Amino acid sequence: MSMLILHDPACANYEALGHPEKPDRVIHTAAYLQDTFPGWTWRSKFEEVPDETLLLAHTPKHLARLEVENDFDADTRYLPGISRYARSSVAAALLAARHAHDTGRPAFSLMRPPGHHATSNEAMGFCYLNQVAIATLAAMRDFDIRRIAVWDFDAHHGNGTEAILLGREGVLVSSVHQSPGYPGTGLHDLGNVRNWPVPPGSSRDLHMDTLRASLDAIVGFRPELILVSAGFDAYVGDPLTEMTLEAEDFASLGKWLQHTGIPAAAVLEGGYSADLPQLVGEFLGAWSE
Numbered sequence: 001m002s003m004l005i006l007h008d009p010a011c012a013n014y015e016a017l018g019h020p021e022k023p024d025r026v027i028h029t030a031a032y033l034q035d036t037f038p039g040w041t042w043r044s045k046f047e048e049v050p051d052e053t054l055l056l057a058h059t060p061k062h063l064a065r066l067e068v069e070n071d072f073d074a075d076t077r078y079l080p081g082i083s084r085y086a087r088s089s090v091a092a093a094l095l096a097a098r099h100a101h102d103t104g105r106p107a108f109s110l111m112r113p114p115g116h117h118a119t120s121n122e123a124m125g126f127c128y129l130n131q132v133a134i135a136t137l138a139a140m141r142d143f144d145i146r147r148i149a150v151w152d153f154d155a156h157h158g159n160g161t162e163a164i165l166l167g168r169e170g171v172l173v174s175s176v177h178q179s180p181g182y183p184g185t186g187l188h189d190l191g192n193v194r195n196w197p198v199p200p201g202s203s204r205d206l207h208m209d210t211l212r213a214s215l216d217a218i219v220g221f222r223p224e225l226i227l228v229s230a231g232f233d234a235y236v237g238d239p240l241t242e243m244t245l246e247a248e249d250f251a252s253l254g255k256w257l258q259h260t261g262i263p264a265a266a267v268l269e270g271g272y273s274a275d276l277p278q279l280v281g282e283f284l285g286a287w288s289e
Contacts, residue, residue, distance in 0.1 A: 001258070003040045003288040004099050005033060006092035007110040014079045020240060020272040021126040026112055029268075032277030033110070037285065046091035049134075054090065056137035057130055057164045062121045072123040086113055086128035089267075093131035093227075094138055096265035101143050101225050106258075106287055108230070109267040110280075116158030116229045116269050117183060125156065125183060131267050132229050133164040136171060139225060146170050149223035152177070153211060153253060154231020154269040155241040157186030161229065162193050172221045174214045176207075178234070178241050200242035207234065208249055212256065219260055226264040228257065232271030232279040240272050247275065247282050254286030 007030050012023035033040065054063060065072075066083040089111040096107035109131070116132060117125030136148055150165065152158040152175040162185070165171050172192055179187060179197030186195040196214045198207050218226060232250065234243040257264055266287075271279060 001288045002105055003037065003284055004096070004105065004107040005040055005042045005110055006046065006096050006107060007042060008044045008046065008088055008092070011085055011088060011111045014081060014085055016077045016079060019077070021112065021114070025271070025276055026110055026268070029277040029280050030110060032281055033284070036281050043095070046088060046095050049087050049091045049094065053094070053138055054087070054129065054134060056141065057120060057133040059121045066123065066128060076123050076126055076128070082113070082128060086115075089113060089115065090129050090131045090134050093135040093265075093267045096267065097135040097139050097225065097227060100263040100265040101139065101145070104263045107265045108284055109265070111268060114269040115267070116152060116154060116161045117156070119160040119163045124160070127160060130160045130164055132158070132227050133161050135227055136165060137168070140170060143225070145224040147221060147223045148225045148227065149174065149218040149221055150227050150229065151215060151218055152229035152231070153214075153234065154229050155234040155238070155243050156182050156231065156270060157195070158229055159183050159185040162186065162190070166193055167191050172218060172223065174218050176211050176214045178243055181241065198243070202244065204244050204246065204249060207243065207245060208252065211253060215256055215260070219262070223262060226257070226260070226262050228264060228266035229269045230266040230283065231269035232273070232276055232283075235271065235273050235275065235279055237273045237275055238271065240270070247279055250279050251282040251286040254283040255289070258287045258289065
């Protein structure tokens with residue numbers, strides 16, 4: 001199955017020195033995917049996202065705050081042009097969702113910054129705009145679908161996605177994440193949100209069984225589209241977490257996703273190991289088989 005990669009190299013043009021969310025994450029991953037999967041399709045130009053679409057998930061005050069030259073918190077810094085980069089990341093997620101819906105084939109947004117911690121009115125956790133939440137609400141508005149699911153396997157709980165999509169009719173959020181761990185949320189199920197906390201240092205088998213259950217919950221919901229917050233920081237070598245997954249486990253996640261037979265698109269969230277290119281390749285390669 002052909003894979004569409006959405007990647008604008010300009011997303012590597014900003015950097016906070018010493019920050020783990022650095023340009024090399026996408027630079028090296030793009031190079032690895034191009035070398036390893038030469039037959040895949042790439043797109044680097046996306047339509048500008050109107051404020052009307054961003055406001056499906058965020059407040060006008062938040063959009064204005066992104067332009068203010070002050071850091072949002074110690075981990076989430078103001079950088080010149082950050083609002084533009086975040087909007088481009090949203091644009092790629094929207095195009096990925098559109099492609100999956102229209103063609104039934106997979107798409108992956110290889111962009112930065114990530115988004116799943118951004119709430120309706122707050123940038124945090126390296127995230128400025130919540131791509132997956134915006135794409136979910138835009139899909140419900142623009143596509144003739146009634147049920148959509150978010151699968152978040154990043155090692156950090158997508159608190160922003162939960163907060164924005166909580167209570168939305170026709171939406172299921174299923175998140176597997178390390179707990180205790182940043183941001184300290186996602187301990188219990190809540191309405192249309194299923195949370196699957198996994199203790200630090202848990203065995204691979206326990207973590208994979210939990211991931212399988214989380215995806216089974218999505219399949220049972222019978223969504224017409226799945227949007228994936230694909231974080232690779234549950235890897236045993238990631239410097240920001242205490243999890244134990246190996247590279248081949250991400251291949252299993254891709255294979256599971258492919259076997260659902262449900263149209264799906266994914267966006268890059270976390271993952272801070274130097275092995276990120278290989279982890280992404282394992283996931284996408286198995287998904288596209």
